[in-house]
Each structure stands twice: as C-alpha cells, then as structure tokens.
Amino acid sequence: MHFIGKEIDQYLNQQDYIDTVVVPLLQIDLSETGMKSSAGASEYLQNLTALLEKQFKGRILLLPPISYGKTADRQRIADELTKEVEHTKFKHVFYLTTDSEWRTLDSLKNVLWLPAIPIEDMDQSFKNSVMEDQLRQVLPLFTKEWSHHS
Amino acid sequence: MSNNRVSRRQFLGYTLTGVGGFMAAGMLMPMVRFAVDPILQQHEGGDYVLTDQAVADITEEPVRVDFTFEQTDAWYKSEVTNSAWVYKEGDKLIALSPVCKHLGCTVNWAGSPEHPTQFFCPCHAGRYEKNGQNIAGTPPLGPLDEYQVKEQDGFVAIGAVRDNTLV
Ligand code: FES
Numbered sequence A: 001m002h003f004i005g006k007e008i009d010q011y012l013n014q015q016d017y018i019d020t021v022v023v024p025l026l027q028i029d030l031s032e033t034g035m036k037s038s039a040g041a042s043e044y045l046q047n048l049t050a051l052l053e054k055q056f057k058g059r060i061l062l063l064p065p066i067s068y069g070k071t072a073d074r075q076r077i078a079d080e081l082t083k084e085v086e087h088t089k090f091k092h093v094f095y096l097t098t099d100s101e102w103r104t105l106d107s108l109k110n111v112l113w114l115p116a117i118p119i120e121d122m123d124q125s126f127k128n129s130v131m132e133d134q135l136r137q138v139l140p141l142f143t144k145e146w147s148h149h150s
Numbered sequence B: 001m002s003n004n005r006v007s008r009r010q011f012l013g014y015t016l017t018g019v020g021g022f023m024a025a026g027m028l029m030p031m032v033r034f035a036v037d038p039i040l041q042q043h044e045g046g047d048y049v050l051t052d053q054a055v056a057d058i059t060e061e062p063v064r065v066d067f068t069f070e071q072t073d074a075w076y077k078s079e080v081t082n083s084a085w086v087y088k089e090g091d092k093l094i095a096l097s098p099v100c101k102h103l104g105c106t107v108n109w110a111g112s113p114e115h116p117t118q119f120f121c122p123c124h125a126g127r128y129e130k131n132g133q134n135i136a137g138t139p140p141l142g143p144l145d146e147y148q149v150k151e152q153d154g155f156v157a158i159g160a161v162r163d164n165t166l167v
Helices: A005-013 A035-055 A075-084 A100-104 A124-148 B008-045
Strands: A020-028 A060-062 A066-069 A094-095 A111-113 B049-054 B064-071 B076-089 B092-096 B119-121 B126-128 B148-154 B155-162
Touching: A005 B092, A020 A035, A020 A075, A035 A094, A035 A124, A066 A075, A094 A124, A100 A111, A111 B119, A124 B064, A124 B076, B049 B064, B064 B155, B092 B155
Parallel strands: A020 A060, A020 A066, A020 A094, A094 A111
Antiparallel strands: B049 B155, B064 B076, B076 B092, B092 B148, B119 B126, B148 B155
C-alpha cells in the first residue's frame, strides 16, 4: 500500500495482513556538485521502492522517503523512527537506502543498503530490466524475514 | 431612473456573490476533474498494447509478458509497465492479470515449489488454478482478472482488463 488516504483506509481494515512497513531513507544534497547524483539516487530509490510496493502491495505499507540533509544526525532519525513504529501493529520494518552512512549505525535492524545506479539516461526497457534485477536482490530478504517470524 | 441605480449595499451584495461564485467554481472544478479522470483513463487503457512477445513462442505454460503504456495522472504523464500471464488453450490465447484478488500483490506462476501448476501469491500464500480460479482455503475470494488479448502481426497484444470469463 502507498501512504495515501485511500489506501490507508484499506490498511486500517486489514492490519493483520499488512504487517510490514517499508521506510526509504533519502539523503538530499543540494550543493552544485552533489545535486545531480543526489537526485539520481532519489530516482533510483523511489523507482525501486515503487516496484517493491507493486510486488507486495497487500503486505507492505510504503512510506514516503524520509529525507534529510548531509549533516543530519542519523542516530536521531533512527531513534525517532523506531519510536514511531514501536506502538503500531507492524511486525516487520525495513529501511531502504543508498546512503552508506546508515551501515555504520547498528541500532536499526533490517537496513537494506544498495548502491544507487544512475538510471536517468537509460531507455525504458533497459531501465525496466535493470530495476527488475535490483528488485530480485531485495525480494528474497523480505520473504526470508516473513517465513522466519510469521 | 434613480430607481435603477445600484445602491452601495446592492453593489456589495452582487460583488460578493460574484467572488463567492468564483471561489466555489475554483474549488469545484478540480473536484469534478478528479471525479471524471478515472473514467477518461479507463478509456485510454481500452486500446490494445502491442508487446514484443511472439505468439508462436507461447505454449500451454503461462509466461510473463510485460507491456508499457503512457498514463496521464492529471498533469503528470508517466510510463507504466504492467504484466500479464499469457498461455495458449488449444489455439486460443489467454492472458490473466497478475494482481492478487486478496490485497493486490503480484502473483507468480509456479511461485511455490509445492504447487508447480498453480499461481502463487507470496504475500499470504494465496493460490489460483491455471485458469485463474482461486483455491478455496487460501485468502483470495475471487478468480484472477482476465485481459482481452489478440494476435497482432504475430505478436501478443493486450487490451482492457475484465472479469474472468474462464471460470
Ligand atoms: S495479497 Fe495475495 S494472498 Fe493476500
């Protein structure tokens, strides 16, 4: 499900089935030299999470990207998010990001870090196949988590 | 003559109604557009989309066929890729929607090793027969939708989605 009014109605009715929340973590870099790759990473991450949502629509709630600046205190963001999710019915939380700094933080569980691939210049069908490939790396991590604790 | 003069009060009354009317129209118009848009979109989706899947290569075993079309969401145009499970029943082409009728995940043919001749939904283990019939005891309550499908110059062309006609 997407984090939009209509689908939240459905979520609220089906909380037992939609037991996983997916949080994209997105670093925004507005410096002239960093902007382009930051935007590319954003495009990649949002493409990937949209595909993931399509595949697992009935089991995950995809949040809009949590965006922050380069110097953001990631530990603080992690704590806030953890607290927010704590009192919900979600049984599983996944964080997806292309920002490597999250790898040094071990207070968050299930952080999937993927290096961003610049997809903006690819033609549609090539882009589709690249993103499918990326998706295929992520899917088993979800099904594995689900089959372990469900 | 002076009876037809617009008094200050009347003038104010008229102008305010006018402004109010404008504001109401300003609020209503987008709402009307939102309400009408889905209907327009469905119309656009009514045409067949040609895929690059050769009909000659289709067998009785369902294969995934992707098709891309342009979708307009209000002012935003985007390319949308959907897929269908396509197989042959005798000479007849059949295309099923991969969207699970439980809560909308994407189902896979032979997605579960224990059920190699069924569609499987990874979200809550929903299952369907090859013709899309949902299997009792699994979460989905209805059969998979069907796409209109035809052969165009030797390739599969996918049309509008409709209720399953096979079960
Ligand atoms: S969404 Fe397919 S079984 Fe629940």
